[in-house]
Every structure is written in C-alpha cells, then in structure tokens.
Amino acid sequence: MSNLNRVQAGIPEGGQFSETTKTRPDVSGLDIDGRRLDIDEYDSVNLEHFDDFNEARATNVGGDEHIVVGTKTADFVHMDLGYEFANAPQEEKSAYLNDREEVISDFIKHGYGSRVSVGYSSDWVETPVDFWTHANGELGTVEDVRNDLRHNTNSDSFSGDIAGDAFAGRDSFEVKLAARLDGYDKAPLPPVPMDTHRVEAISTEFTSALVSSVNEGGPRRLNPDSEARLREFAGRWCQRHSGSLQAWSKDNDASPRTVGKKLAMAARGGSGFHQDSGDLDSKVITARLDSSADELSDVDWDLEPDDNGELAITE
Structure with missing residues (x-):
C-alpha cells in the first residue's frame, strides 16, 4: 500500500494527506449511474479498484481543487539487475535498493515524467509507484477520473515496461534500471584526506x-x-x-x-x-x-x- 501520508513531490500542500483526512468507502460503482464525485473540502474518496491501479484516491485540497493519485506496485527486488545482484540474498538486495532510493526515484521520474513518485517499501517487493493529476473544478464521474489518470500521466507506459512489453530494439525496464544502478555504483565515493x-x-x-x-x-x-x-x-x-x-x-x-x-x-x-x-x-x-x-x-x-x-x- 502506498504511503500517502506524506505530501507527494510537486503536489500543492493542503492537508490532503494528513492523518486527520477522512476516507470514504469505495465508490467505484458510481460510474454505473454516471453520478459526479462531490468531495468535501480536505476530504478524500477511495477509488479502488480500476484498471491496473492497485488503489486510487481523489482528494479535495481546498476549494474546488483536487488531487487524484493512482498507485501501482512493482517488484524491484526480483528484477534482473546484474549478476552480483541476482545471486545475493533477498535481504541484501533490499538493503542495496534502500541505499539507492534516490537513484531509483530519479530514474522513474526521468522515464515517466514529473507526475510520479516512488513510495516507501522496506523490502522492495510490492513497491508503490504513485501517479497523480491535478484538477481544478468538478472531478466528474469515476470514469472521468480514470481517464484523467491514464491520459495525463505515463502510467500505461510504466505498466507496459514493467510487464516487459518494450518495443523491438528498445531496452527493457530492467536493463535500463540495471545500467543506471551500475553507473551509480561505479562512480567514486566522495574523496577523503589521504596521507x-x-x-x-x-x-x-x-x-x-x-x-x-x-x-x-x-x-x-x-x-x-x-x-x-x-x-x-x-x-x-x-x-x-x-x-x-x-x-x-x-x-x-x-x-x-x-x-x-x-x-x-x-x-x-x-x-x-x-x-x-x-x-x-x-x-x-x-x-x-x-x-x-x-x-x-x-x-x-x-x-x-x-x-x-x-x-x-x-x-
């Protein structure tokens, strides 16, 4: 599950992820009769599950402004990220990835735009990857929210790459991430005084x-x-x-x-x-x-x- 209690990078602060936010029940069925979402100020509505998002949430961040966050998960610890990585125990892999959290986050943002962030995962098995959109005015129906997330983020591309659906002649997600980590690993550590x-x-x-x-x-x-x-x-x-x-x-x-x-x-x-x-x-x-x-x-x-x-x- 995504840790949505912290404010996402680039998302305006407005109490939307504070601990006092009230969360309403799943309303994905509202699509059936076409009713529009109406969310009280600083309140949230869970929209699970739809498409290939593991969970989604629409939040009123003040007035008629809303943030919609859709979460997908990725298993980084079992990816093929190099020979030494593949043969290490899982707990070592998790510790390795924890030390490179910023590298992975930068890699994700570079590949899938600014409206994405990597959430916290201690073992990196079900790592939350959050995609978000900012909406002024009425949200519309759940179907509108679904389309907004899909069309205004690169969430579909991310899912395809994670599943291995890379185009012919294009490196896979794992290959590109492994190369990014390898480049980071080969960079010298900051120098220290030497006699x-x-x-x-x-x-x-x-x-x-x-x-x-x-x-x-x-x-x-x-x-x-x-x-x-x-x-x-x-x-x-x-x-x-x-x-x-x-x-x-x-x-x-x-x-x-x-x-x-x-x-x-x-x-x-x-x-x-x-x-x-x-x-x-x-x-x-x-x-x-x-x-x-x-x-x-x-x-x-x-x-x-x-x-x-x-x-x-x-x-």
Missing part, C-alpha cells in the same frame, strides 16, 4: 608490481619517464578513489603493498580487487575499484625494453 607517505608507498608498489608482471626474465627497471608517468597516475588514482578505498579497507587488507599490487592487476585488465566472498555491498565496492582502473585507457600497457634495456611504455 602523502601512504600515497607514495602505494605508487611504489604499483610500479613494482607492473614490472614484475611483464617478464620474469626481462628488464627489472622502468625508464625514468615511464616510471614518473605511472607514479603520477597512481597518485591521482589514490586521491580520486580515496573514499572507495577507505570503504574497501574496512573488510580487506589495505596495506600499500596489497593495494599497489591489486591496482596493477586491475590496470592490466584483471580483477584486482574482486572477491567472491562478502555481501552485496562489498562486491559493489570491489567492482567500483576494479572499474576505476579504466582511467588508464589512454595508456598502452605494452611495457617493452627501450634502447637502454629499461622497460618503457609503448603507445
């Missing part, structure tokens, strides 16, 4: 691990220009991803040696920070750190001997 000596130690371990990974029997040194370039990258990476690194360090060995080696592995295309154990949130953090190495895409990771027998970046 200069720690940054330098990670940079040293990073360049050392890269040299070791190239050729066991080859040159053991980077030429000065390439080493400076790689150390500069590692330093920038530490500062940019210090927040994510701090979160990762809560459950992992975050010594400079370990971080430097894992960053080198990720930079060469491996899953440096990846781990099979841990909860869903931990896996999101490791995926965020692994993807952060994509910032090295402007560097060709062929390290080959130069004329002096030292390893150099070739581009």
Whole structure:
C-alpha cells in the first residue's frame, strides 16, 4: 500500500494527506449511474479498484481543487539487475535498493515524467509507484477520473515496461534500471584526506608490481619517464578513489603493498580487487575499484625494453 501520508513531490500542500483526512468507502460503482464525485473540502474518496491501479484516491485540497493519485506496485527486488545482484540474498538486495532510493526515484521520474513518485517499501517487493493529476473544478464521474489518470500521466507506459512489453530494439525496464544502478555504483565515493607517505608507498608498489608482471626474465627497471608517468597516475588514482578505498579497507587488507599490487592487476585488465566472498555491498565496492582502473585507457600497457634495456611504455 502506498504511503500517502506524506505530501507527494510537486503536489500543492493542503492537508490532503494528513492523518486527520477522512476516507470514504469505495465508490467505484458510481460510474454505473454516471453520478459526479462531490468531495468535501480536505476530504478524500477511495477509488479502488480500476484498471491496473492497485488503489486510487481523489482528494479535495481546498476549494474546488483536487488531487487524484493512482498507485501501482512493482517488484524491484526480483528484477534482473546484474549478476552480483541476482545471486545475493533477498535481504541484501533490499538493503542495496534502500541505499539507492534516490537513484531509483530519479530514474522513474526521468522515464515517466514529473507526475510520479516512488513510495516507501522496506523490502522492495510490492513497491508503490504513485501517479497523480491535478484538477481544478468538478472531478466528474469515476470514469472521468480514470481517464484523467491514464491520459495525463505515463502510467500505461510504466505498466507496459514493467510487464516487459518494450518495443523491438528498445531496452527493457530492467536493463535500463540495471545500467543506471551500475553507473551509480561505479562512480567514486566522495574523496577523503589521504596521507602523502601512504600515497607514495602505494605508487611504489604499483610500479613494482607492473614490472614484475611483464617478464620474469626481462628488464627489472622502468625508464625514468615511464616510471614518473605511472607514479603520477597512481597518485591521482589514490586521491580520486580515496573514499572507495577507505570503504574497501574496512573488510580487506589495505596495506600499500596489497593495494599497489591489486591496482596493477586491475590496470592490466584483471580483477584486482574482486572477491567472491562478502555481501552485496562489498562486491559493489570491489567492482567500483576494479572499474576505476579504466582511467588508464589512454595508456598502452605494452611495457617493452627501450634502447637502454629499461622497460618503457609503448603507445
């Protein structure tokens, strides 16, 4: 059930969802004889059930102004939102979605207009999605209210997308939401202060691990220009991803040696920070750190001997 005790975004305040609002019985049968809805000021009438709305309510918000809210539900927690998500326990999925409530709300508004909001659901199984319209003057019959909700909101499009009725060549609702969440998950957490000596130690371990990974029997040194370039990258990476690194360090060995080696592995295309154990949130953090190495895409990771027998970046 939708939590209609809070004022919906963009809906004028007028006591329409206050706890003192009186709720009349279901009047969906009024359509039969065509009688018009007449709602006292600050009173509400439930209109359930019609079409594919789970519930609907018409509220007088003062004078002859009305708000009509229709609620549909969606099961977000059982959607296919990515491999790691699909294999996590349901309680972890629910916690994950709770942490991304604003992301999901923005996604819904972007896709289905400003007259929609996501209601509260602790487990995200029957999540209320509210569509609303604003009416001046008489509401008309229940049929008029039904048509107003359907024609002046994108509720039908939402229902079709949730049911998987996407047009050919168009990504499904789940695919688009999964991409939106993935983009959010890969964005760095806000940076935190990081000790200069720690940054330098990670940079040293990073360049050392890269040299070791190239050729066991080859040159053991980077030429000065390439080493400076790689150390500069590692330093920038530490500062940019210090927040994510701090979160990762809560459950992992975050010594400079370990971080430097894992960053080198990720930079060469491996899953440096990846781990099979841990909860869903931990896996999101490791995926965020692994993807952060994509910032090295402007560097060709062929390290080959130069004329002096030292390893150099070739581009």
